[in-house]
Structures are given as structure tokens and as C-alpha cells.
Amino acid sequence: MTRTLINDLNNHIDEVVTVKGWLQTLRDQKNMQFLILRDRTGLVQVAHYRPEHPELGEHISALGTESALTVTGKVVKNEVVKLGGLEIQLHDLVIENNAEAPLPYDPFDQENMPAIDFRMDWRYLDLRRDQNLLLFRVQTLLEHAMREFWVNEGFIEIHSPKIMGSPSESGAELFEIDYFERKAYLAQSPQFYKQMAMAAGFERVFEVGPVFRADPSYTSRHMTEFTGLDIEISWIESHEDVLKFTERWLNYAFQRVKDELDEEIMKVFGIEVTVPEVPFPRLTMAETLDVLKKVGYDLPKERKGDLDPGGERAIAEYVKNEFNNEFFFLIDWPITVRPFYHMRHPDNPDLTRSFDLIAGGLEIATGAQREHRYEVLKKQALEYGLGLESIQFYLDFFRYGCPPHGGFGMGLSRLLMVLLKLPNIREAVYLFRGPNRLHP
Numbered sequence: 040m041t042r043t044l045i046n047d048l049n050n051h052i053d054e055v056v057t058v059k060g061w062l063q064t065l066r067d068q069k070n071m072q073f074l075i076l077r078d079r080t081g082l083v084q085v086a087h088y089r090p091e092h093p094e095l096g097e098h099i100s101a102l103g104t105e106s107a108l109t110v111t112g113k114v115v116k117n118e119v120v121k122l123g124g125l126e127i128q129l130h131d132l133v134i135e136n137n138a139e140a141p142l143p144y145d146p147f148d149q150e151n152m153p154a155i156d157f158r159m160d161w162r163y164l165d166l167r168r169d170q171n172l173l174l175f176r177v178q179t180l181l182e183h184a185m186r187e188f189w190v191n192e193g194f195i196e197i198h199s200p201k202i203m204g205s206p207s208e209s210g211a212e213l214f215e216i217d218y219f220e221r222k223a224y225l226a227q228s229p230q231f232y233k234q235m236a237m238a239a240g241f242e243r244v245f246e247v248g249p250v251f252r253a254d255p256s257y258t259s260r261h262m263t264e265f266t267g268l269d270i271e272i273s274w275i276e277s278h279e280d281v282l283k284f285t286e287r288w289l290n291y292a293f294q295r296v297k298d299e300l301d302e303e304i305m306k307v308f309g310i311e312v313t314v315p316e317v318p319f320p321r322l323t324m325a326e327t328l329d330v331l332k333k334v335g336y337d338l339p340k341e342r343k344g345d346l347d348p349g350g351e352r353a354i355a356e357y358v359k360n361e362f363n364n365e366f367f368f369l370i371d372w373p374i375t376v377r378p379f380y381h382m383r384h385p386d387n388p389d390l391t392r393s394f395d396l397i398a399g400g401l402e403i404a405t406g407a408q409r410e411h412r413y414e415v416l417k418k419q420a421l422e423y424g425l426g427l428e429s430i431q432f433y434l435d436f437f438r439y440g441c442p443p444h445g446g447f448g449m450g451l452s453r454l455l456m457v458l459l460k461l462p463n464i465r466e467a468v469y470l471f472r473g474p475n476r477l478h479p
Contacts, residue, residue, distance in 0.1 A: 043056040045078050049123070061077050072099050085112060086129060143160075144157070144158070155465055186245075188287075197241075199232035203223060228267070233246065242273040246269045248266070257474065268404075268449040270446045277392055278393065281446060282319070290314060293315060312458065316363075321367065327369055334353060368396055371390045372391050374388075380420075381408070381409065399457040401453055401456065402453075407445055
């Protein structure tokens with residue numbers, strides 16, 4: 040018999056249907072047995088009158104919570120039932136996989152939820168919760184809206200290699216691997232290959248793919264592998280062109296999520312999706328440091344020219360109060376904390392045409408106009424102490440006609456943290472990878 044999804048049962052009143060799902064709750068009484076069955080669309084009560092089929096009743100009594108079942112029965116209206124005012128009167132039940140008892144933990148017991156690292160050990164159980172099912176529906180819609188915007192704006196999708204013969208950013212935070220009889224590295228970014236696409240004349244590209252960072256951080260916002268959202272645009276006049284594109288793109292994607300899922304997000308997460316207003320405020324790094332002094336926030340000395348997480352939160356609070364926006368661009372960073380390939384301001388060569396995007400007090404993206412002039416790029420690489428031989432393949436991209444260009448790299452999971460106001464990045468990714476976690 041054809042499977043019927045639970046959220047479609049209202050269209051099958053007084054019909055015999057087959058539903059498939061997990062046993063979330065069993066109320067096993069002397070004469071009646073009530074099974075709460077769950078599939079990806081909702082919950083339904085299944086009722087069985089035990090004296091009519093005592094053998095079937097024994098099978099039901101032996102079921103473990105979260106067993107995978109196929110249930111066949113008649114859909115009837117029952118106003119007493121809280122789950123949609125209907126139930127299924129059981130005719131037949133197939134135990135596809137009987138769950139062991141007890142469970143490692145009950146993923147639906149909100150009051151006794153174990154620590155996040157324990158839940159990560161049993162991630163497939165944790166993912167059965169309503170919050171997680173909805174989160175990945177949000178992620179799916181968000182990515183779809185982003186791709187839709189890119190394609191409508193004339194972008195081409197690329198998939199760059201993740202095994203590289205030389206670092207894609209700097210020598211730090213690299214995963215080194217054995218590659219036959221030589222060393223290779225997992226890509227920290229598709230940056231070099233996005234720029235190759237600009238030299239190839241693609242003009243506008245995007246990539247959604249894995250990024251690897253050998254960063255020994257144990258914070259609530261760091262991972263060693265994450266999904267990156269990257270773009271690059273040709274024929275720009277400055278990084279301001281990238282800023283304008285970024286804010287329009289995010290406004291569109293957030294609006295799509297709000298239009299389609301806001302009601303469910305409010306019900307499950309207790310928040311309303313906030314669509315960021317454009318334009319986003321812009322603060323230079325110099326202005327930001329002045330503001331932090333005024334509000335009494337002292338940056339650690341080792342963060343000279345950069346911000347620490349506390350500084351990001353402090354300036355975000357200032358922007359929220361002054362501009363009523365949780366999104367803002369922090370622009371014009373000093374060359375001391377930016378890569379060699381960022382273009383410098385012509386009127387102030389100590390500053391780069393670069394930016395970070397801060398949202399909800401969290402850095403979610405970094406971007407810039409890139410240096411596209413071969414001789415200037417070589418000079419900047421040497422100033423950073425880089426050996427040209429290891430990056431000559433990259434420098435060659437700029438020898439035979441490359442337009443002015445810029446772009447950004449953004450973390451998908453951090454963006455979800457902001458959208459759904461999640462406290463920990465482990466909650467915003469399908470499977471977390473960190474210094475102490477390689478399983479499941």
C-alpha cells in the first residue's frame with residue numbers, strides 16, 4: 040500500500056492508510072494501547088483495542104521507544120485527541136527495526152537534556168528532535184534562496200579542489216596530508232581558485248563547499264571543518280561593490296526564510312526571523328577602535344589591529360543601539376592583519392580594501408577587493424616574507440589580463456547561528472568536527 044505522510048491524514052478520513060515512522064511514545068493499558076507515531080511531517084496517535092488482537096498486543100508491548108514501524112489502519116476523527124483531532128485505528132503493524140531499551144537518552148525530554156557533547160556522541164538520535172529537523176529545512180531553503188539569487192545575478196557555480204600543493208591562505212592552520220610521495224594540504228579556502236575564475240573570464244562565481252582549518256580552538260563558534268559560502272565578482276571599482284552585493288543577497292535569502300518558515304520557527308525556536316535592513320552600517324577599523332575606547336572596552340594587547348570576540352560583541356551592541364541593525368560591515372583593516380593579496384587603499388597603503396561582516400555579535404564573513412596587478416601582488420607577497428616559488432601558480436593567474444575583482448568567504452553554520460539565535464555552532468551543523476571530535 041502507498042505510504043501516507045502524517046500531515047496529509049486529514050485528506051484521508053475514513054480511509055485505510057499506511058504510515059511509516061518512529062514510535063515516540065507508547066501508552067500500554069490493559070485493554071487499549073496508544074502509540075504516538077512520528078514521521079518527518081508530524082505526529083499521529085494510533086489506537087489498538089487489545090482484546091481483539093491479543094497477539095498483536097503482545098508485539099506492541101515489547102516495542103522499544105523509537106522503534107521504526109509500518110502501521111496500517113483506518114483514519115477516524117476523534118476530537119478528544121490533541122494531535123489534530125484524529126487517530127488511526129490499527130489494523131496491522133510491521134516492526135521494521137525494534138529499538139533497544141533503554142535509549143542512551145530521551146531526545147524528547149526537554150527538561151533532562153544531557154550536555155551537548157554527550158548528545159553529539161548520539162547525534163543521529165539528537166537529530167530526531169523537532170528543532171533539528173526544522174533547522175535543516177531552514178538550511179535547505181536558505182541555500183536554495185542564495186543559489187537562486189546568485190543564478191539570477193548571472194553567477195556560475197564552481198567546485199574547486201580541496202587537496203592543494205601549497206597553502207591557500209597562510210602557513211598557519213593547515214592540515215598536512217601525505218599525497219603519494221610528497222606533502223599536500225587540505226584547502227583552507229577556495230580563494231586562489233575563485234580568483235583563477237576571474238582570470239578565466241567567468242566574471243561572477245560562487246561555491247558552496249567544505250573548508251578545513253587546523254585551528255585548536257574549543258569555543259562555541261569554531262570548527263575544524265565547515266561549509267563555506269564563497270563568491271567572487273569581476274569589474275568592481277572597490278570593495279564597496281562587494282558590500283552592496285552581499286547585503287542585497289542576505290536580505291533576499293532571509294526574507295525567503297521568513298516568508299515560508301517564520302511561523303514554524305516561532306513555534307519551535309520561539310523567535311521571529313529578523314530580515315536585516317539594507318544598507319548595513321559601515322564602520323572603519325579606526326572608527327571601531329575609537330568606539331571601543333569610548334564604551335570602555337579594552338582590547339587584549341596581542342589583538343593589535345584586530346578584534347577579539349568580546350570586542351565584536353561590544354561593537355555589535357553599539358551598532359544595534361545606534362543603527363538598529365544586527366548586521367554591519369567592519370571595513371578598512373590594516374595590512375598587518377590581512378593577507379598579502381588584499382588590495383591596499385591608494386591614498387593610505389597601510390590599510391586594505393577589506394571587510395568583516397558582523398551579525399549578532401559574531402563574525403560571519405571576511406572579504407576584500409583583491410590585488411589583481413601582477414607586479415604589485417609579487418611585491419606584497421615578498422613584503423610578507425613569502426617565497427614566490429610556492430605561489431607562482433597563483434601569481435601566474437595575473438600575468439595575462441585579469442580584471443579588478445573582489446569577494447568574500449562566509450561560514451554557513453555561523454549564519455544559521457545568527458538566523459536562529461543558536462548559542463553553539465555544534466547545534467548548527469549536521470556533524471561537528473573539532474580538535475577532539477572525529478566521530479560519528
